[in-house]
Amino acid sequence: MAESPANPNGSPQPRDPREFVRDFTRYQRRLFLYVLSQVGNPVDAEEILQEANVVVWRKCDQFEPGTNFYAWACRIAGFEVMKFREKRRRDKLQFSDEFVSAIAAEEEDSAEHDEARRAALAACLGKLKSSDRELIQQRYAPGENGLSVADALGRPINSVYQSLGRIRKALLECINREMAAEFG
């Protein structure tokens, strides 16, 4: 068991745990998106993020304050993605290794407009027809998916898939317009 001296490593700065917690909280969402882009499924991405969080937490003393928390956490999350993929290799359809590494490489340094895109999404949701907004809200309620929504509404699954695709397309185009207006 380690002793508990005030500054065991003699590291130059005392580490402020509040700083760590702040970074930790702030980047949850971005890490989620980082993982999602490599596995494609939000529920899997949550599970991986959960595992990564445990590791981030355990290794928090290895983080150098003042360096890039997000990049550091991404490496941990990337490792968890690998572990997850290995575990599921046999029983789940998944992206190829080549694809995942290409996406991961690009993802880490392309997160700059995330916040703006998110704000744009909020605006665009407001512009949807109310029936469309309700549908997308139902679809993304926890534990739901296109199939369960179709079941609940008694609509043919096929038409629900089509509506969801159409609404997502509209949102994507709206976000791109908002972004173009803001950033030129």
Add this chain to the structure above:
Amino acid sequence: MFDVATESELRRLLEKLCEERLDKDGLTRLEAIVLADHEARRYYRNYLQLHGSLHWDAAVNNASDSALTLPRIFAASRLEETSEPTLPAEREPVSPPSRRRLWSSVAAAAAVLLVVGLSVFLTRNRDDGTVEIVEKDPPERIVEERPDPVPRPPAPPLELDIDRRVAVDDPPTRPDPEVSPDAPEEGSTDEVIVAFIDRQLEAGYAGAEVEPSPRADDAEWVRRVYLDLAGHIPPPAAVEEFLADERPHARQRLVQKLLDEPAYPRHFASLWSNLLVGRRPPDDVDRDALQAYLREAFARNRPWSDVVTEIVAAEGAVDENGAANFLVAHVNAEAVPATAITAKLFLGVQVQCTQCHPHPFNDWKQDQFWELNAFFKQTELVERGGRTQLVSTNEGGPTFYDTRQGLKMVAYPRFEGRAVDPAAGTNRRLALAELLVEGDRPQLADAIVNRVWAHFLGRGFTTPVDDMGPHNPPTHPALLARLSREFVKSGYDLRRLVTWVTSSSAYQRTSRIGEGNEVDRPEIGEPPVFSRVYVRPMTPEQVYDSLVVATRGDAIDWDRTLTERDRWIQAFVTPNETDENDETLTLDGTIPQALALMNGELTSEGISLASGTELARIVAKRGSAVEKIRRAFVATLSREPTDREIAALRPRFRAGRGRTAEAESLRDLYWALLNSSEFALVH
């Protein structure tokens, strides 16, 4: 190049990814598009970011107030990131499944850390590199290496209708999904069933916001119905006769007439022979005997349940019992191919891979594969008098197989939860045949309904048509359910099933896409809504038979033609020699096929001006050049030429160039028409 078409393809793939409907091919395609281009990667990223954001924000925030609208949720979550981190646990008193798991572990850790506040600091244990968070006073470990195990979220409560079907120990019954309230029990006349098809499809058009294509003109329709039922284009006389028929119900009457003609059993026997034993089966298979058996079965409209029973339970010599050839072809390799192909053809379920491991998407487990396989345990081939015989031994007991972990397992004959006495006295294949047709909606009925539907409309309720299951739900579950039950009620009457499908409004529509249904494009992965009939390439058999009709006219010796045809096609077939007993066909509407047609004997004989060909007859007929052009179009494309086509062709047929020049021009025209893609497609 990331052009508009690629973008739209990628978007459709992503839509599927988001609803977990992407299959292996789709995934491969998605990867290829995304990796090929920077723009495509950006599109992928943005799409998933949208998907992820909707998931994340809705999941986090729905917790506290399910009435919140998403924009307000966003406002709330933006706040969270700019202000001091608050304890998520406070913000989220009750939370539903998945996000709760994540947050509660974060919350637990964060809460501990913040409550303890500054008296906590981080130390490194130099010995093993693990980290502990230690409180100074009293020195007590307060955070475990791993937060409390959080219970897994309950499995989502959704269930597919196909899941429910697998009733254990009872005959399979399944509730029909989406039973429309306006159609309780209204009888089972053809009219009622056809009206039900139309209503179900119309509901689908409304849901998909699609305006269906209009009714096809008679020329388009007559060609299609001939190709679908007779397996070849209509002879010119039949086209003229149908176009001249102005009485009501001409289309329904033509369907009934075609069902009575020998071409229908010939065509369907040929299709099913290909499915059952392939185009180039092993030498001991008597493909002709199988074909003769099937032709008789379709000609007499024997119940499908009987046909399947006879095939599955067949015994005897390959030439005496044609039905035996299916198992003769597939009983090799411990009947593994027989198991997989039986499931695929008769049940519409793909279980090949469950031989070794659980199916990644559908419900089949490895034991189910071997339980089905155990029904074929008594099946053996013996040589008697120089020909192969399919026999059943009296063997009983278990079948052994290995799991991926190397465990030896045993399986006893069992199908859909119902076991059969494994003792020596049981005829297992007969028992299987009985189980296959049990109940008011066995999977056997779903599978054939789906296949027949796809045969006429160009797409099934599932794609592929033989990959049904909870992982691949049908596009029109209620319609499939009703048709399946009605088919069983009718006594597995294939002609009635064909009548229902061909009488539907959908089958009357043109294959052309209109402005209102541009999105109905299953060929790029969209689920079909059947707002039009989907175009498909002819099979090699249809190409051959159609060439024969177009070039030889009416007097055709079909028995000889079939023998010649199957020999011609075999040249394009390579058996794969895999455990699946499948084969590769290099004739698929592609360049080799086109070359074979353009330069092949078949075409050159067909367009010779020697007597006996349809072309020679057209050339010899009296009449203007335009009239001859018209006849050439009707004989090949089953339609009149358009004014533009005539205008474009006329200069080559100027009067006064002499009969020989005219004949040569007609021959060129004929050749071009036979090689057009309009000729080689079913539309």
